[in-house]
Amino acid sequence: MLVYQESTRLALDLNHQGALAATLNLIGEVYQEITHYPKARxxxxxxxxxxxxxxDSSQMAGPLNNLGSLYCITGNFDQAFAYYQRTFQWYQRQDDSRGMLATLNRLGHAYKQQKTTRLL
Structure with a gap:
């Protein structure tokens, strides 16, 4: 985490917003991994x-996708679906077939998780 904090400081010092957006997203991933979901969000x-x-729309797909994943993990499926839809639309605008495919797989996983949760 110290490396990401240093990266954040440098990005701010250099006014490099792209690096800042990427680093903030990575910090969120760390917090999600250790199940500290409010900080991840x-x-x-x-x-x-x-x-x-x-x-810079190029930095938007990562956090959109990660928010979808976070909401799926926490059982907030409506929010997960909304973020995955936004991610998919972003990839469509970029004509990024791989991104669209990956997002559709995540969306399918979320639907499966929702169905499983409702059965419990």
């Missing part, structure tokens, strides 16, 4: 806001 949302603010 906070960093994903900051990453997304930074990408929007700088008008």
């Amino acid at each position: 906070f960093y994903y949302q900051r990453s997304l806001a930074t990408a929007r603010q700088m008008g």
Whole structure:
């Protein structure tokens, strides 16, 4: 985590918003991995806001996808579906077939998880 904090500091010092957005997303992934979901969501949302603010859509797919994953893990399937749909639309606009395929697989997994959860 110290490396990411240093990366954040450098990105801020250099006013490199792309690096900042990427680093914030990675910090969110670390928090998600250790199941600290509120902090993960906070960093994903900051990453997304930074990408929007700088008008760089290339940095938006990661946090959108990660927010979908986070909401799926926490059982908030409506939010997960909404973020996966936004991710899919982003990949469509970029004509990125691999991204679309990966997102459809995540969406299918979320539907499967939702069905399993409802059966319990």
